[in-house]
Amino acid sequence: MIRFLRRRPLVAPALAVVAFLLAMALFAPQLATDDPDRTDIGRKLAPPSLSEPLGADHLGRSIYSRLVYGSRASLGSVALIMAGILVLSFTVGGASGYLGGAVDGAVMRVCDVVLTFPTFILALFLIGILGTGLTNVVIAIVATHWAWYARMVRGMVLQLRHREHVLAARVAGASAPGLAVRHILPPIAGQMAVLATLDIGHMMLHVSGLSFLGLGVQPPTPEWGVMIGDARQFLRTAPQLILFPGLMIFLSVMAFNVLGDALRDHLDPHLAQEHGHGH
Amino acid sequence: MYRYILRRLAFLPVILFTVSLVVFLILRLAPGDPAQSYLRLSQIPPTAENLAMAREVLGLDKSVTAQYAAWLGRAARLDFGRSYVTGRPVIDEILHYLPATLELAGASLLITLGLSAPLGVAAALRRNSLVDHMTRGLAFAGVSIPNFWFGFLLAWLFSAELGWLPPLGRGGPERLVMPALSLALMSLAVNTRLIRASMLETMHHRFVLYARARGVPERMVVWRHMFVNALIPILTATGMHVGELLGGAVVVESVFSWPGVGRYAVSSIYNRDFPVLQCFMLVMTAIFVLCNLAVDIAYVVADPRMRLSNQAGRL
Amino acid sequence: MATDAALVIDNLSIETTHGQAGRRLVSDVGLRVGAGEVLGLIGESGSGKSMTCLAVMDLLPPGVRVCGGSVRMPGREAIRRGRDAAMVLQNPSGCFDPVMTIGGHFKETLRALGLPRDRNPDRAAVALGEAGFDDPESVLPLYPFQMSGGMLQRAMIALAMLGGPRLLLADEATTDLDMPTQAGVLGLIDRLRKTRGLGVLLVTHDLSVAARLADRVAVMRDGRILETGPVGRIFAAPRHDYTRTLLAAHFDLHDALCAPDFPDAGDAATA
Numbered sequence: 130m131i132r133f134l135r136r137r138p139l140v141a142p143a144l145a146v147v148a149f150l151l152a153m154a155l156f157a158p159q160l161a162t163d164d165p166d167r168t169d170i171g172r173k174l175a176p177p178s179l180s181e182p183l184g185a186d187h188l189g190r191s192i193y194s195r196l197v198y199g200s201r202a203s204l205g206s207v208a209l210i211m212a213g214i215l216v217l218s219f220t221v222g223g224a225s226g227y228l229g230g231a232v233d234g235a236v237m238r239v240c241d242v243v244l245t246f247p248t249f250i251l252a253l254f255l256i257g258i259l260g261t262g263l264t265n266v267v268i269a270i271v272a273t274h275w276a277w278y279a280r281m282v283r284g285m286v287l288q289l290r291h292r293e294h295v296l297a298a299r300v301a302g303a304s305a306p307g308l309a310v311r312h313i314l315p316p317i318a319g320q321m322a323v324l325a326t327l328d329i330g331h332m333m334l335h336v337s338g339l340s341f342l343g344l345g346v347q348p349p350t351p352e353w354g355v356m357i358g359d360a361r362q363f364l365r366t367a368p369q370l371i372l373f374p375g376l377m378i379f380l381s382v383m384a385f386n387v388l389g390d391a392l393r394d395h396l397d398p399h400l401a402q403e404h405g406h407g408h
Numbered sequence: 409m410y411r412y413i414l415r416r417l418a419f420l421p422v423i424l425f426t427v428s429l430v431v432f433l434i435l436r437l438a439p440g441d442p443a444q445s446y447l448r449l450s451q452i453p454p455t456a457e458n459l460a461m462a463r464e465v466l467g468l469d470k471s472v473t474a475q476y477a478a479w480l481g482r483a484a485r486l487d488f489g490r491s492y493v494t495g496r497p498v499i500d501e502i503l504h505y506l507p508a509t510l511e512l513a514g515a516s517l518l519i520t521l522g523l524s525a526p527l528g529v530a531a532a533l534r535r536n537s538l539v540d541h542m543t544r545g546l547a548f549a550g551v552s553i554p555n556f557w558f559g560f561l562l563a564w565l566f567s568a569e570l571g572w573l574p575p576l577g578r579g580g581p582e583r584l585v586m587p588a589l590s591l592a593l594m595s596l597a598v599n600t601r602l603i604r605a606s607m608l609e610t611m612h613h614r615f616v617l618y619a620r621a622r623g624v625p626e627r628m629v630v631w632r633h634m635f636v637n638a639l640i641p642i643l644t645a646t647g648m649h650v651g652e653l654l655g656g657a658v659v660v661e662s663v664f665s666w667p668g669v670g671r672y673a674v675s676s677i678y679n680r681d682f683p684v685l686q687c688f689m690l691v692m693t694a695i696f697v698l699c700n701l702a703v704d705i706a707y708v709v710a711d712p713r714m715r716l717s718n719q720a721g722r723l
Numbered sequence: 724m725a726t727d728a729a730l731v732i733d734n735l736s737i738e739t740t741h742g743q744a745g746r747r748l749v750s751d752v753g754l755r756v757g758a759g760e761v762l763g764l765i766g767e768s769g770s771g772k773s774m775t776c777l778a779v780m781d782l783l784p785p786g787v788r789v790c791g792g793s794v795r796m797p798g799r800e801a802i803r804r805g806r807d808a809a810m811v812l813q814n815p816s817g818c819f820d821p822v823m824t825i826g827g828h829f830k831e832t833l834r835a836l837g838l839p840r841d842r843n844p845d846r847a848a849v850a851l852g853e854a855g856f857d858d859p860e861s862v863l864p865l866y867p868f869q870m871s872g873g874m875l876q877r878a879m880i881a882l883a884m885l886g887g888p889r890l891l892l893a894d895e896a897t898t899d900l901d902m903p904t905q906a907g908v909l910g911l912i913d914r915l916r917k918t919r920g921l922g923v924l925l926v927t928h929d930l931s932v933a934a935r936l937a938d939r940v941a942v943m944r945d946g947r948i949l950e951t952g953p954v955g956r957i958f959a960a961p962r963h964d965y966t967r968t969l970l971a972a973h974f975d976l977h978d979a980l981c982a983p984d985f986p987d988a989g990d991a992a993t994a
Contacts, residue, residue, distance in 0.1 A: 613817070614812070614817040615818055615820045615821070617782060617812075618810075618812060618818040618819070619820070620782055621780055621782060621809070622804065622828075622831075622832045622835060623804040623806060623835040623836060623886070624831055624835045625835060628835075632820075632823075632831075633823075636822060637821070637822060640822070710822070711821075712821070712822055712824075712866045712868075713821060713866070713868050716866065716869070
């Protein structure tokens with residue numbers, strides 16, 4: 130483990146960043162200096178001070194507190210998205226691979242159709258139809274990304290199922306589905322965890338991008354993408370309003386990418402090298 | 409090879425048909441009453457009488473299949489309805505804004521392909537050198553930076569601070585630079601990594617050694633033998649970039665007020681202008697499908713093993 | 724006589740800087756290939772034969788370098804690849820660029836040697852003809868995957884002859900070929916060295932190949948030359964135990980195949 134860390138010097142700081150983000154999200158009330166929604170026009174665009182480490186935004190709100198609370202929206206939405214994708218892909222892809230036959234054929238056709246569309250555009254379209262808001266952003270991103278994951282799960286199940294049948298045939302009898310689940314699920318879960326971690330960064334970029342466009346989190350809820358969108362007109366006068374939230378996104382995405390890369394190199398270097406998403 | 413191309417082309421209408429069906433079905437998921445939205449956006453009072461008229465205009469009184477058939481028929485004539493907001497034919501609006509997006513995406517694609525090749529090759533040839541580490545570092549950062557934030561950083565530096573470039577709008581090349589760079593960043597980073605990885609694999613093939621043994625100059629060995637063979641396995645990844653560029657354009661256009669189809673689509677979302685949104689979806693997907701098809705065909709054409717595999721094989 | 728030699732290697736040592744730094748792959752190797760002479764370099768895999776060849780061509784892989792001795796071609800300051808010395812390698816299908824036609828390989832090699840194709844349009848066809856192709860023109864537009872191993876090996880030899888080299892390095896050139904093709908390729912090399920006065924360093928682990936073609940033989944093991952001498956003498960009266968072992972193993976197989984009561988009888992008697 131120590132050797133692993135020493136060979137990849139970025140992993141430790143990345144873990145620290147992720148831990149810090151989690152802390153921010155979980156303990157936001159304790160870590161923030163102020164109510165993120167409290168406006169105070171008198172403090173408009175105030176410079177950094179002791180009480181306000183990063184100053185105030187154009188409505189006098191504490192930038193630092195909004196960053197801290199913003200982690201909830203950013204991390205929370207990505208967590209929900211990942212959970213949704215994994216549940217959907219495991220059930221659909223797993224069933225497809227395990228049952229085979231007509232079910233498999235039908236499911237694969239559906240996946241093919243979903244994958245015909247450019248993912249971000251499709252998510253945009255879904256949001257346009259369903260309406261704006263963080264919930265719909267989560268739904269849209271899950272709906273556009275699950276098919277790729279389902280395919281991966283199905284592929285792994287097919288491989289393992291073949292091995293499993295051979296094994297079970299030897300160990301006479303007792304090839305109950307339960308046994309299969311116990312033997313097939315763990316290795317797949319491991320590989321899927323790697324793929325998911327590799328993708329967290331992408332999801333964060335999608336969520337913040339959609340929020341920046343005003344299609345995701347709605348003001349006044351703090352979220353890093355929304356904060357940038359709000360501050361566009363202050364590019365010349367108060368660039369820090371754009372700088373800090375963007376920096377948070379950048380550092381978070383980079384941290385998750387470092388972890389994802391390290392996990393992949395550790396477990397299986399050939400796994401999904403630059404996996405083919407139409408991001 | 410020709411059989412493959414013909415087969416893919418024959419399948420194309422099927423794909424486009426399926427796409428249109430999916431789009432139509434998703435449209436029906438929209439909450440709310442389209443007749444109400446139509447009236448509201450056209451600023452007609454929603455009386456019962458007007459609602460009935462709106463329903464008839466929008467064809468909502470017929471069955472789903474009939475609606476789809478009618479819709480498909482109109483789509484085949486490139487009639488995608490009229491914008492709820494402007495009342496003008498949607499296809500005209502989309503085609504009006506599309507060239508700007510294509511210009512932006514095209515410039516970004518050129519930047520991606522043009523820069524990723526020398527960077528990826530240099531990084532692979534001088535493995536673990538400063539050039540390699542810097543390239544990998546930049547590529548890694550490029551994959552992690554939000555393109556809209558990067559756009560604002562560029563605009564702040566080159567426009568607000570240095571005053572070298574105009575901050576927004578479309579015009580000459582000086583207005584294209586920053587948006588194209590912002591959009592290209594992700595694809596450039598990904599492609600550089602891909603080229604580097606593929607070069608590292610190709611470098612050790614024996615035909616490289618043999619080319620040197622024949623006295624072929626090193627420059628030719630690197631570009632004609634290593635690079636060309638390294639490109640082939642990652643050719644299909646270029647299709648991936650198109651998808652990313654189309655999606656990213658929507659965001660970057662907003663940052664720089666670039667008058668493209670993406671910005672138009674975003675405003676149509678705000679306005680719940682469904683005809684515009686649906687036409688946008690269809691057009692962008694069609695472009696995406698065609699680009700992927702072109703790349704797949706290029707792949708088969710480029711590799712002689714695929715190109716000639718159906719002909720008389722070994723002598 | 725020394726000025727006639729195609730290749731002179733004196734006390735060559737090659738080391739690797741990977742892992743255990745300074746590990747010797749080749750130690751104090753001395754070889755001499757005369758004009759028109761075939762020197763067979765015999766040894767097991769890992770004995771350093773290929774490294775020696777690569778050193779002659781200045782093609783040692785990264786992390787491997789010459790740390791002592793010299794490689795010279797008398798009369799030349801440096802050995803020019805393709806022009807002074809040419810190589811033919813084993814498993815030829817891996818040596819050709821899969822997306823370049825055979826003709827393309829010829830065009831490229833001709834240009835590298837300073838012999839542009841338009842001024843010498845027939846050189847490729849002539850070389851292929853000399854290498855045993857009945858219809859050279861039909862071969863030029865082919866891609867490597869469309870040709871058999873034997874054909875590719877002959878094409879390699881044709882490419883090697885383009886520059887009119889004094890030395891041919893054949894590194895296990897016939898190893899992957901079936902017997903009849905092997906015989907054909909060896910015959911071709913023999914013919915070429917007679918007509919052109921070509922010096923040949925024939926690297927092989929197959930004693931019968933050496934016996935067929937070599938004038939002199941050097942036995943290599945663990946990076947060192949154990950003994951060198953005329954082929955007849957080495958095979959009939961080996962001075963080194965290792966050579967004896969190699970010969971015994973070879974004749975074991977040979978006798979077993981040739982014994983009249985094969986395969987029914989018991990063990991075939993060995994000398």
